Amino acid sequence: MPGIVLDGKKLAKKMEGWLADRVQVLLAHTGGKAPTLATVLVGDDPASAVYVRMKRNACRRIGMQSRRVELPQETNTEELLDAITSLNADPDVHGILLQHPVPPQIDERRCFDAIRPEKDVDGVTCHDFGRMAMGEPAYGAATPAGIMRLLEHYNIQIQSKRAVVVGRSPILGKPMAMMLLNAHATVTVCHSRTTHLPDIVRQADLVVGAVGRPQFIKADWIAEGAVVVDAGYHQGGSGDIELAGVVDRCIAYTPVPGGVGPMTIATLMTQTLAAAETALSAGTP
Numbered sequence: 001m002p003g004i005v006l007d008g009k010k011l012a013k014k015m016e017g018w019l020a021d022r023v024q025v026l027l028a029h030t031g032g033k034a035p036t037l038a039t040v041l042v043g044d045d046p047a048s049a050v051y052v053r054m055k056r057n058a059c060r061r062i063g064m065q066s067r068r069v070e071l072p073q074e075t076n077t078e079e080l081l082d083a084i085t086s087l088n089a090d091p092d093v094h095g096i097l098l099q100h101p102v103p104p105q106i107d108e109r110r111c112f113d114a115i116r117p118e119k120d121v122d123g124v125t126c127h128d129f130g131r132m133a134m135g136e137p138a139y140g141a142a143t144p145a146g147i148m149r150l151l152e153h154y155n156i157q158i159q160s161k162r163a164v165v166v167g168r169s170p171i172l173g174k175p176m177a178m179m180l181l182n183a184h185a186t187v188t189v190c191h192s193r194t195t196h197l198p199d200i201v202r203q204a205d206l207v208v209g210a211v212g213r214p215q216f217i218k219a220d221w222i223a224e225g226a227v228v229v230d231a232g233y234h235q236g237g238s239g240d241i242e243l244a245g246v247v248d249r250c251i252a253y254t255p256v257p258g259g260v261g262p263m264t265i266a267t268l269m270t271q272t273l274a275a276a277e278t279a280l281s282a283g284t285p
């Protein structure tokens, strides 16, 4: 029997409906001050431009505003820091999304960490990561936080499960591992220098593919009855996992597309609205 489809598209759509209602409540309480996400896109990577457009479209669908900041490919670190500093100081901006990756001459970590914690709705700062890892209130990186939300929605048990995360990037693999650990999984994190990767993946009750290489994780590495989360997305529509050979043997899986991607955006919207609610209620007499 095929595994359950962890339908991120469907859940994200539901979440957008709930968020749209909350936006209306906020607008009524604040005399029309709309939650606003600033999207910062540096350079001319077409995929990044598409991701930013999808995020701005989501803002529009739920009644939030977005502020577009676009900087040229040759932007340097100081110029990007200046842009972030002015968004930090702007009371009408509640969340800041700096689209990853930025051009190579920019110190991306410095720029991420310049985002004020209250506006770090994409969960990219060291501050946010540290708090999340310690189990303190934090927004959390949007993609892994979206995956956790999806797993929770489908009542996928995490506690005591053996989770294997393939990938350790700051925005995905590492925070994913910490979130699963906080949810009481036993977590193994794999990366480019991991040896015997297929054997490690075979031990997993839950596999997260976050490698950035199409169909890199082979179907026959995945144990029968595992939960399969594919965070990857590549041109042509494949993910990081060879899903076709797994869907009939796993308990549940995220489709590509329509699994993790929509949850990332819905989580970013949720966190932006939460930031706006906090900021605007603090400003209301």
Ligand code: NAP
Pocket (backbone or CB within 6 Å): 143, 166, 167, 168, 169, 170, 171, 172, 173, 190, 191, 192, 193, 194, 197, 209, 210, 211, 212, 213, 231, 232, 233, 234, 240, 260, 261, 262, 264, 265
């Ligand atoms: P990334 O920064 O390139 O990180 C890739 C990770 O995979 C690194 O930790 C790397 O290890 C590891 N890796 C590379 N080759 C490997 C190998 N042969 N064996 C084991 N591990 C290997 O990528 P990312 O930003 O985390 O993205 C990962 C995937 O998720 C991509 O497909 C991306 O498109 C997707 N993604 C999706 C969303 C969404 O919203 N749906 C958001 C973000 C990313 P090292 O650390 O050792 O180099």
